[in-house]
Amino acid sequence: MIVPKRILVTPASLCADRDLLSPLAAFHSIEYSAQHLPSDLDRYSALILGNETFDRESFRAARNLRIIVRYGVTFHNVDLRAAADHNVVVTHCPQIATTSVSEYVLATSLLMIKQLNHVNKRPSRELTEFKFADFSNKSFGVIGLGNIGERVARTMQALGLRVLIYNRSDKSPTCDKLGVTQTTLERVLQYSDIVSVHLTLNDETRGLMGHGQFKHMRAGALFINTSQAGLVDPAALAVALESGHLGGVVSDFTYPGFDLAAYPNSFVTPHISSRSILSTTQKVALVVDTIRDYFNGSKPPLPNQINPA
Structure with a gap:
């Protein structure tokens, strides 16, 4: 039985087209906050992260967070040492773009x-x-x-x-x-x-x-x-x-x-070179699969995991 989790989504493109994450929404509670991290980060078990900075202070606030999926290739905006210290898995979406x-x-x-x-x-x-x-x-x-x-x-x-x-x-x-x-x-x-x-x-x-x-x-x-x-x-x-x-x-x-x-x-252009129809479809599918598999019991390291949590 799937235990519903609360998932925070910050990438603006996903917030604008919420149907993209409907496979996750069927089993989990998804909340959208375009390009902004709310103050009550402790409410979320998973985060689909855009370009917002997620530093050590953010990890301290997000005490119930278990996984971050960076919605993109790069991950310089995530403090990977802090993620490991807080036992949070961090993955990204390489090659698709x-x-x-x-x-x-x-x-x-x-x-x-x-x-x-x-x-x-x-x-x-x-x-x-x-x-x-x-x-x-x-x-x-x-x-x-x-x-x-x-x-x-x-x-x-x-x-x-x-x-x-x-x-x-x-x-x-x-x-x-x-x-x-x-x-x-x-x-x-x-x-x-x-x-x-x-x-x-x-x-x-x-x-x-x-x-x-x-x-x-x-x-x-x-x-x-x-x-x-x-x-x-x-x-x-x-x-x-x-x-x-x-x-x-x-x-x-x-x-x-x-x-x-x-x-x-x-x-x-406003950082859209990777945003083709095909790459968006593939990236969303990877995000959905990663979070679904993790909460269904897949053990780290996950595909495309970038820290040793």
Whole structure:
């Protein structure tokens, strides 16, 4: 017999479409709090977490919490040590976003390099001297060769681009298999026409792209960030854009106090690159299965568990 549990849901997209979690709602009590953690966290046994920070103080308050499912790939917003100390299982949703994000990178790369916004709905008399830039002869730099970075590298190589890779650990076997070059961060920035970042945010990567890194980039290059806003120093990005050194930027994030969308050579979205129809369906199914299996007696470690609770 299933004992009903109270589950808190914070991701805005799940709060907006509550039918997505109907398989859980049939057996458990689900409460929604879009992008906000309520003060009475002790009422919940499970949490489906968005981008909200869940720190040690949150764990102290959530004394009845048994499992957190991070509704996404990254988990820098969860204090994993505190989770282990409080015997709370933490899982996430890796790999599911790989296709959606890599397609977003391809689509926005073409949009920006080809200047499709510039020519959209304009009469031919205004474009008599306009010529599309070539794409397949570009060099494409991938920073971070995880699942998404590898898919992006494969995609760009298939289109004829020269692909350069920077990864903090040695990825020679993968690079050899792909037929791409792993090199230093400085060389990736210096020799790439397009640079796309695919890293997890942590103490080592926070602010990775600062003034020095943007200065190293090839003049007129395109910079793409679909990973985390914290990887980039927004002040350095602003200088690179205002000086004209950076040709354009694609950001799947906004920055508090920095209106990136005001720049004409920017393309800015509100962290939706992973939100395709298929990836959403798969991610919701994984969340439902994880919580259902856990409360049905599955013992840790669970699939995609990221802490040793």
